[in-house]
Amino acid sequence: MSDTVIRPARVALVGNPNSGKTALFNALTGARQKVANYAGVTVERKEGLLTTADGRSISVLDLPGTYSLRARSPDEVVTRDAVLGKLAGETAPDVLVAVADATNLRLVLRLILELKAVGRPMVLALNMYDIAQRQGLRIDLEGLARELGCPIVTTVATRKRGIEDLVAQVDALARAGDLSAKSTWREPDAGEIRQAHREAQRILKAHVRPPERPDTLTGKIDSVLLHPVAGLAILLAVLFLMFQAVFTWAKPVQDLIDQAFQALGGLVAHTLPPGLLTSFLTDGVISGVGSVLVFLPQILVLFLFIILLEDLGYMARAAFLMDRIMGGAGLHGRAFIPLLSSFACAIPGIMATRVIDNKRDRLTTILVAPLMTCSARIPVYTLIISAFIPSRTVLGVMNLQGLVMFGLYGAGILSALGVSFVTRRFLWRGAVEPFLMELPTYKAPDAENVARSLFLRGKIFVTRAGTIIFPMMILVWFFSSFPGAPAGAKDPAINYSIAGHIGRFIQPAFAPVGFNWQMIVALIPGFAAREVAVAALGTVYALGAGDAQPGMLATTLAHHWSIATGLAFLAWYVFSPQCASTFGVIKRETNSWRWPVIAFGYMLALAYIAALIVYQIARAAGLG
Amino acid sequence: MIINRKNQVPDRPMHDMLAEPITSPTAPIQGAAEGRLVRLSTARPGDRGVIIEVRAESHPGDHGVGVEELQRRLLEFGFVEGAGIEILHEGAIRRDPIAVRLDDMRIALRRRDAEDVWILLDPR
Ligand SMILES: Nc1nc2c(ncn2[C@@H]2O[C@H](COP(=O)(O)OP(=O)(O)OP(=O)(O)O)[C@@H](O)[C@H]2O)c(=O)[nH]1
Ligand SMILES: [Mg+2]
Numbered sequence: 001m002s003d004t005v006i007r008p009a010r011v012a013l014v015g016n017p018n019s020g021k022t023a024l025f026n027a028l029t030g031a032r033q034k035v036a037n038y039a040g041v042t043v044e045r046k047e048g049l050l051t052t053a054d055g056r057s058i059s060v061l062d063l064p065g066t067y068s069l070r071a072r073s074p075d076e077v078v079t080r081d082a083v084l085g086k087l088a089g090e091t092a093p094d095v096l097v098a099v100a101d102a103t104n105l106r107l108v109l110r111l112i113l114e115l116k117a118v119g120r121p122m123v124l125a126l127n128m129y130d131i132a133q134r135q136g137l138r139i140d141l142e143g144l145a146r147e148l149g150c151p152i153v154t155t156v157a158t159r160k161r162g163i164e165d166l167v168a169q170v171d172a173l174a175r176a177g178d179l180s181a182k183s184t185w186r187e188p189d190a191g192e193i194r195q196a197h198r199e200a201q202r203i204l205k206a207h208v209r210p211p212e213r214p215d216t217l218t219g220k221i222d223s224v225l226l227h228p229v230a231g232l233a234i235l236l237a238v239l240f241l242m243f244q245a246v247f248t249w250a251k252p253v254q255d256l257i258d259q260a261f262q263a264l265g266g267l268v269a270h271t272l273p274p275g276l277l278t279s280f281l282t283d284g285v286i287s288g289v290g291s292v293l294v295f296l297p298q299i300l301v302l303f304l305f306i307i308l309l310e311d312l313g314y315m316a317r318a319a320f321l322m323d324r325i326m327g328g329a330g331l332h333g334r335a336f337i338p339l340l341s342s343f344a345c346a347i348p349g350i351m352a353t354r355v356i357d358n359k360r361d362r363l364t365t366i367l368v369a370p371l372m373t374c375s376a377r378i379p380v381y382t383l384i385i386s387a388f389i390p391s392r393t394v395l396g397v398m399n400l401q402g403l404v405m406f407g408l409y410g411a412g413i414l415s416a417l418g419v420s421f422v423t424r425r426f427l428w429r430g431a432v433e434p435f436l437m438e439l440p441t442y443k444a445p446d447a448e449n450v451a452r453s454l455f456l457r458g459k460i461f462v463t464r465a466g467t468i469i470f471p472m473m474i475l476v477w478f479f480s481s482f483p484g485a486p487a488g489a490k491d492p493a494i495n496y497s498i499a500g501h502i503g504r505f506i507q508p509a510f511a512p513v514g515f516n517w518q519m520i521v522a523l524i525p526g527f528a529a530r531e532v533a534v535a536a537l538g539t540v541y542a543l544g545a546g547d548a549q550p551g552m553l554a555t556t557l558a559h560h561w562s563i564a565t566g567l568a569f570l571a572w573y574v575f576s577p578q579c580a581s582t583f584g585v586i587k588r589e590t591n592s593w594r595w596p597v598i599a600f601g602y603m604l605a606l607a608y609i610a611a612l613i614v615y616q617i618a619r620a621a622g623l624g
Numbered sequence: 625m626i627i628n629r630k631n632q633v634p635d636r637p638m639h640d641m642l643a644e645p646i647t648s649p650t651a652p653i654q655g656a657a658e659g660r661l662v663r664l665s666t667a668r669p670g671d672r673g674v675i676i677e678v679r680a681e682s683h684p685g686d687h688g689v690g691v692e693e694l695q696r697r698l699l700e701f702g703f704v705e706g707a708g709i710e711i712l713h714e715g716a717i718r719r720d721p722i723a724v725r726l727d728d729m730r731i732a733l734r735r736r737d738a739e740d741v742w743i744l745l746d747p748r
Contacts, residue, residue, distance in 0.1 A: 103728070
């Protein structure tokens, strides 16, 4: 076909969730899309290019996993439309690669029977073949290929095995270019699904012998981790350990980085003549951006935990344990993983809600996702905690600071449940949607994958520091430095600056919650991204300190703020809508300005009320 | 120890072999020679058996999706006549949700969504 010469052939990876499509996509194209051991990791279509042995390029499409082409949720709609060529400006792919978990073939065989009706040439990639072999699973590949009428390739996506074979088969089919068959696919009814299951069962029986050494480990681990009492206790312990670790493990490295930045600041201040440039470098760049970069170790520790849990296969178990509690708050069962992803960042969390089929369930989850404690809050929490909470050991083993951190995460979770409860009670009283979820087999996390994901996370954090925080800090430094102090002024120059004036103008509104004007100056740019507030505090207090060597920011804050103010600031940050890109994503995902506005409004109100309560109570308790 | 149940599943789906369709939606039908016929929603950990029928009748209009749609979803997940099933775990609050082994897969679901799945329990 002349067509294929002009544009690269297009193949799409289709299969059940968690069968390794994205791992295969990464192996084929060299991409680094997220791979994890639970269903529903991929929620968008992703395109990449591969080059065959003789130099032709083929475009590869990674799709969300599905059990059927009868799309039920937004992510499955993407898969259906891509396979059927219904996406705007796209034709159906030239070749389909059905990706199957070789150890779990029953459901995918039925899906393959559906895919055959689409009428495109197809290759079956029997993935996770390493596990199949370890279990002594015997698959009659030739018989199966004959039965299904498509070539079969065995692959181990995570080890990049079988990739050339797969590419060769895809290339051969693409070049044959047999696109004559029209799609005869239509939604099957219950009878047809049963019929297809029977057919799949027959094929399975004829060509696959049950494993000689079936996986018994998963069952054993589950009897502990899913135990009604022990399971919940372990879940709590894991979360607790995670937040303790964020504090205690990261601290030594963090102190080192902190000292390095201080030394750097000192060096610049000593070598350059005093003046605007030096002030910009030390107070704006080093104190500002540096005060955020210091938190890299914390972010990495948090993500290490999350990645290990994801790869192990624990996420679905945690969702199982929490389901009743979440259901009580009116959240859909599938909301758990999006909410848990929001611990990293609300943006992927909100996108992950695409796995929820019902619109209201999805909206509720989107509205509460920003309340989960994202990693951008870590710098703020850590800074304030180390300034105002003594590092004491309580109850024998626990670090008080870690305990407060755990409490803040708890507050985020509880408020998310509360807001969802209220929404479902008063706004949308609806039926409870059905919820079915596969519990994947446990897998030992792959060191390479963990390292790669961790590196990616670190890179995102540092890039943010460079692209969002750095420009914001230039603005903060500028507004905090100009106009300079009038001649003969005794106060630091920042008091006379634009920022100083703005801060003092707004401050009365925040007097009831105990915020001073410096905090207002930090909060305003903090709406761009939460951690900017920390950077801005760094700059504001560095400028305020005049020529004095800037010390550790936490020490400075402890000196300038009362404990009540510090606690109120923490309470503010549990709820505050301080992240512009989150609202951008809410707008995109809901296709309307209404929901970001509502989310912003309710979060602002909650933040103010929470800070007010905390400040007034703390003052009454004599901490003012 | 996990016993492979596939060998015990007859070639023909069980529900084809039952001459008469099961009619009473409420009362579990007794008397099948091998064991008891129960709704999956009432089964307890340790129960195992074979799925006899997947219906579309409970809580019409209260699933957010129609009962037919729920039935199709159950079928697509492999809750299909003839499949071997074992209840593995249940949640702490009201014993909900449940985790089951369905042939070679493990699946979690809520009891209210499991009402229309009828299983013939193996004798203990
Ligand atoms: N042992 C082994 N593990 C694999 C293989 N391929 C993928 N995995 C693991 O299987 C899990 C799922 O892989 P993904 O690539 O995320 O699966 P997916 O099909 O893209 O999943 P969704 O996006 O949720 O539909 C991950 O934990 C992978 O590390 C393989 O060939 N062998
Ligand atoms: Mg994927």
